[in-house]
Amino acid sequence: MAARQLHLGAFMRPTTIHTGAWRYPGAFPDANFNFAHLKRFAQTLERGKFDAFFMADHLALLNMPMEALKRSHTVTSFDPLTLLPALAAVTERIGLIATASTTFNDPYHIARKFASLDHLSGGRAGWNIVTTSNPDAALNFGQTEQMEHGERYRRGREFFDVVTGLWDSWADDAFTRDVESGLFFDPAKLHVLDHKGEFFQVRGPLNVARPVQGWPVIVQAGASEAGRQLAAETAEVIFAATPTLEDGRSFYRDVKTRMAALGRDPSHLKILPGCFVVIGETEEDARARRAKLDSLVYYESGVASLSIALGHDASGFDPDGPLPEIPPSNASKSSRERVIALAEREKLTVRQLAQRLGGYPGSAMVGTAESIADQMQQWLEAEACDGFNIMFSHVPDGLDDFVEKVVPALQRRGIFRREYEGTTLRENLGLPRPANRFFPA
Amino acid sequence: MAARQLHLGAFMRPTTIHTGAWRYPGAFPDANFNFAHLKRFAQTLERGKFDAFFMADHLALLNMPMEALKRSHTVTSFDPLTLLPALAAVTERIGLIATASTTFNDPYHIARKFASLDHLSGGRAGWNIVTTSNPDAALNFGQTEQMEHGERYRRGREFFDVVTGLWDSWADDAFTRDVESGLFFDPAKLHVLDHKGEFFQVRGPLNVARPVQGWPVIVQAGASEAGRQLAAETAEVIFAATPTLEDGRSFYRDVKTRMAALGRDPSHLKILPGCFVVIGETEEDARARRAKLDSLVYYESGVASLSIALGHDASGFDPDGPLPEIPPSNASKSSRERVIALAEREKLTVRQLAQRLGGYPGSAMVGTAESIADQMQQWLEAEACDGFNIMFSHVPDGLDDFVEKVVPALQRRGIFRREYEGTTLRENLGLPRPANRFFPA
Numbered sequence: 001m002a003a004r005q006l007h008l009g010a011f012m013r014p015t016t017i018h019t020g021a022w023r024y025p026g027a028f029p030d031a032n033f034n035f036a037h038l039k040r041f042a043q044t045l046e047r048g049k050f051d052a053f054f055m056a057d058h059l060a061l062l063n064m065p066m067e068a069l070k071r072s073h074t075v076t077s078f079d080p081l082t083l084l085p086a087l088a089a090v091t092e093r094i095g096l097i098a099t100a101s102t103t104f105n106d107p108y109h110i111a112r113k114f115a116s117l118d119h120l121s122g123g124r125a126g127w128n129i130v131t132t133s134n135p136d137a138a139l140n141f142g143q144t145e146q147m148e149h150g151e152r153y154r155r156g157r158e159f160f161d162v163v164t165g166l167w168d169s170w171a172d173d174a175f176t177r178d179v180e181s182g183l184f185f186d187p188a189k190l191h192v193l194d195h196k197g198e199f200f201q202v203r204g205p206l207n208v209a210r211p212v213q214g215w216p217v218i219v220q221a222g223a224s225e226a227g228r229q230l231a232a233e234t235a236e237v238i239f240a241a242t243p244t245l246e247d248g249r250s251f252y253r254d255v256k257t258r259m260a261a262l263g264r265d266p267s268h269l270k271i272l273p274g275c276f277v278v279i280g281e282t283e284e285d286a287r288a289r290r291a292k293l294d295s296l297v298y299y300e301s302g303v304a305s306l307s308i309a310l311g312h313d314a315s316g317f318d319p320d321g322p323l324p325e326i327p328p329s330n331a332s333k334s335s336r337e338r339v340i341a342l343a344e345r346e347k348l349t350v351r352q353l354a355q356r357l358g359g360y361p362g363s364a365m366v367g368t369a370e371s372i373a374d375q376m377q378q379w380l381e382a383e384a385c386d387g388f389n390i391m392f393s394h395v396p397d398g399l400d401d402f403v404e405k406v407v408p409a410l411q412r413r414g415i416f417r418r419e420y421e422g423t424t425l426r427e428n429l430g431l432p433r434p435a436n437r438f439f440p441a
Numbered sequence: 442m443a444a445r446q447l448h449l450g451a452f453m454r455p456t457t458i459h460t461g462a463w464r465y466p467g468a469f470p471d472a473n474f475n476f477a478h479l480k481r482f483a484q485t486l487e488r489g490k491f492d493a494f495f496m497a498d499h500l501a502l503l504n505m506p507m508e509a510l511k512r513s514h515t516v517t518s519f520d521p522l523t524l525l526p527a528l529a530a531v532t533e534r535i536g537l538i539a540t541a542s543t544t545f546n547d548p549y550h551i552a553r554k555f556a557s558l559d560h561l562s563g564g565r566a567g568w569n570i571v572t573t574s575n576p577d578a579a580l581n582f583g584q585t586e587q588m589e590h591g592e593r594y595r596r597g598r599e600f601f602d603v604v605t606g607l608w609d610s611w612a613d614d615a616f617t618r619d620v621e622s623g624l625f626f627d628p629a630k631l632h633v634l635d636h637k638g639e640f641f642q643v644r645g646p647l648n649v650a651r652p653v654q655g656w657p658v659i660v661q662a663g664a665s666e667a668g669r670q671l672a673a674e675t676a677e678v679i680f681a682a683t684p685t686l687e688d689g690r691s692f693y694r695d696v697k698t699r700m701a702a703l704g705r706d707p708s709h710l711k712i713l714p715g716c717f718v719v720i721g722e723t724e725e726d727a728r729a730r731r732a733k734l735d736s737l738v739y740y741e742s743g744v745a746s747l748s749i750a751l752g753h754d755a756s757g758f759d760p761d762g763p764l765p766e767i768p769p770s771n772a773s774k775s776s777r778e779r780v781i782a783l784a785e786r787e788k789l790t791v792r793q794l795a796q797r798l799g800g801y802p803g804s805a806m807v808g809t810a811e812s813i814a815d816q817m818q819q820w821l822e823a824e825a826c827d828g829f830n831i832m833f834s835h836v837p838d839g840l841d842d843f844v845e846k847v848v849p850a851l852q853r854r855g856i857f858r859r860e861y862e863g864t865t866l867r868e869n870l871g872l873p874r875p876a877n878r879f880f881p882a
Binding site: 022023027029030033035039058059060061062066069070071072073075076077078079081082083084085086087088089090104105106108109112113116117119120122136139140141142144175177179182183184185186187192200201202203204205206207208209296298 | 464470476510517519520523527530546558560577616626627641642649650
């Protein structure tokens, strides 16, 4: 039997997530707003047989102090649903996953845009469904009071039902386009949704034919109890945040068990933890690159992150000394313990620790292409994941190195494709095409 | 002094407006949903040095009886703001104008999408601002009561102010991206809009840099008194509906006089009437092609249009006889007289007349490439327009013929470019780049 295969998403935001990355030697500081660069990245990822280019979204700018904001390249970016159609036109196989919020959108627009993207790309669209809790975003949409968590989730679930209902407006064979008789479509194969719910009233039908994939691939990032359950019910890809292999196994087991209990085939959901990757010629070189990258982070931002993690003001600490003893506080004990353990394990000064937290605080794989491929194989075989959402340390080099070095190492291990399996994102992920609820086959 | 130059938009809906066009011999019946075809059209138009690919929009499907709807190819199409980014990636110079409604959208999303499209395309975006009165569209956005006309226009005007204000969020040189100091942008060059109006509260700033063109080109279709005044104040292109040269001159003079009275340079608005074009080898061949095209229209739809135009039920008329005498009615006298005159002038049977009205009822240029070029020159020299929004009779042939035959005829007359003047839509239209209201030069 063939080995289980890894799936790889490239998590672009739109480029890198590390706040110092734009200053790294050789980086493209203008990558966020330069389509030529984004095209290059997408085409390189396609050469590397990535399943998908995955773009985050944020609906507001002013979500951190100006002193940090003015140093960050991660807060301004193109609208994902405007960028991805352009990338669709210059690629052929790679999937295109856009984040779109159910909190500040209309389901009719979202259904139409993803259906259009799916047609334009020949079946390569995916929708990362998020709810938006950022109060700064609310202010851009005329809402001064933030929607509470439960309401946001109920709205999100109804939004999903409306969008998928609109995608099912047309049977797959509704458009006959019979030149002889003059019938462009068959009205018996058109369904009027007529949705009336708690949040939405949407008549339909959608004015776009059923998507090539039936539905674009449904992506979520649910980590909470409610989020896991919703994902088990509806998601086809999960962007997981599981920092350790043990966390990964536990999350994986939990969600796949929930799926089985619901009667869903657990292989019809791919769990892809986020994974920040720093690649070096040697292990030491990789660690040096990461240190260089962290050193480009604005120290004051890092100290703010460190203070939050410790539950203690760190601004008075000696930046170049070790982390001092800290009196007990009300801060999350696990967050504090994790930071203290990190400082000890890597022998970091206060400055280095602060810049690590301010750069990218999540879990990372740092090493040679071979050792990173080994770690990935270990996660896969331990059933801690079905693949990863890769966050590149910097662009273009971090991305190019992954495609040129890590991908071949994974291929040599027999756990990553050498050619795309199909033409649609679903086919490449090994996901079934959803039946049309109104026109069963 | 060089002759005044024509500007040409291609009005795509997303392909043709004539309801029988998809059945014409050699047509692509699936053009609406086939990106390969749309790419071919855009690239051909760019070879023809068209100023812009201009896409209509409609936010509902069920806006005509099913008997007509099921025969129509003009009601289903891609979302324009999803299609045009894809076309941006496969073209270099042609402008890309998308219609977007101020009635069923959020200004923050619209500002962001057009700004993104303008960056992606290197400054080729245009926004055709419309308000939506279609009650079927309202039902797709949870509104059971139609907004009244005045309210819709006030909302549209405020929407425009918010969107252009958001585009001015950043000074043109705000993004310094200084790798050495680590400053990604200069906060002194960022403006927080903080709009609070009758319809919208939008804090801002936009999370996209100022568009390449400052603002995407502002397009309108105002014909009413209020619409003309708004266009004189804010529009840079008008999609006019002036069927005769005299109508064209009168409209042109009116709007340009309003502009001068407001202190705007009248050359900073281009008036482009819609123009349906049927090209033949000879005059007779062109008329035969139009007759063939009309003959592909569903007769019952045509009769319904004819009945409305006459103010009299035409369903009992002999389809193959001449238009009978009709008793007086309350119908618009001018509409009735126009139809009667048309039937007499072209000696049309009831069937031919009905199919003409059901196919494309507006004004048309029907003839050889040379005679069409003559008519266009006459309109230009009479100051009845600054160019045209061309509606092709059918695709691909009607479009290809225009580019291969009419464009060279216009170029030989010295009234149409042989090469694009610039790289942005504004440069090609001869429009100034708007100053930033918050950061004057």
